[in-house]
Amino acid sequence: MLAYHAxxxxxxxxxxxxxxxxxxxxGTPLCGFDPIRAKAEGHDRYLRETRPRGALTxxxxxxxxxxxxxxxxxxxxxxxxxxxILPHFGALRPDQITTDDCRSYLADRLKASRKIGSVxxxxxxxxxxxxWAAKQGVIGRAPHIELPPxxxxxxxxxxxxxxxxxxxxCAAPQFGWP
Numbered sequence: 100m101l102a103y104h105a106x107x108x109x110x111x112x113x114x115x116x117x118x119x120x121x122x123x124x125x126g127t128p129l130c131g132f133d134p135i136r137a138k139a140e141g142h143d144r145y146l147r148e149t150r151p152r153g154a155l156t157x158x159x160x161x162x163x164x165x166x167x168x169x170x171x172x173x174x175x176x177x178x179x180x181x182x183x184i185l186p187h188f189g190a191l192r193p194d195q196i197t198t199d200d201c202r203s204y205l206a207d208r209l210k211a212s213r214k215i216g217s218v219x220x221x222x223x224x225x226x227x228x229x230x231w232a233a234k235q236g237v238i239g240r241a242p243h244i245e246l247p248p249x250x251x252x253x254x255x256x257x258x259x260x261x262x263x264x265x266x267x268x269c270a271a272p273q274f275g276w277p
Contacts, residue, residue, distance in 0.1 A: 155237060157196070157225070158189035163237070164228040177228075180221045183208065193229055193238050201245040216250045 161181055168174035187204050188196065201222060208218045226244035233241040257265070 154192050155232075156189060157191050157193060157228075158185050160193065160232045160237065161185060161189070161225075161228050164231050167231065173224075176220075177224050180224045183213075184221050184225050188225060193232065193242050196229075196242040196244065198243065198245045205247050214250070215247050219247050219249055222246050 161177070161184070165174050165177050165181075168177070184204075187207070188200070191200070204222070205218055208221070209215070222244055223246060226241075226246065229238070229241040229244060232238045
């Protein structure tokens with residue numbers, strides 16, 4: 100615990116209790132003062148006092164996560180996916196999200212003629228936001244967000260014969276190649 104000098108809050112200066120003959124104001128922590136520890140305590144206090152009060156909804160966490168991402172491309176994409184996710188999940192608290200909610204969301208989006216890859220991305224963004232909130236200590240734990248299976252890719256890899264034909268068809272080698 101930090102030692103404080105007498106009860107007076109005046110701006111009088113008193114010698115510090117043997118701390119290398121330094122002087123300090125009355126009412127300030129003196130003996131055993133650690134600036135690194137004080138900075139950490141100040142940071143913890145700031146986070147504790149600026150944390151939103153009450154029950155946070157998915158919508159609140161979603162906007163906080165987008166603010167956290169800043170100018171990253173994912174933040175822009177989440178603005179678009181939020182238009183689909185937030186009407187379904189936005190008013191819920193994270194602890195209210197169930198696997199059945201995820202499955203009903205999937206069914207609703209497929210009825211609306213959305214591809215399964217789009218729904219996978221939307222629920223993946225929801226999962227990311229919830230995991231971020233849990234990591235930041237905003238919520239106790241992240242709910243399980245069930246994702247649909249990732250769709251197969253339409254792109255087929257080149258066969259050995261196609262790779263060989265591609266290399267043989269090159270007119271000039273690139274500089275620096277043997």
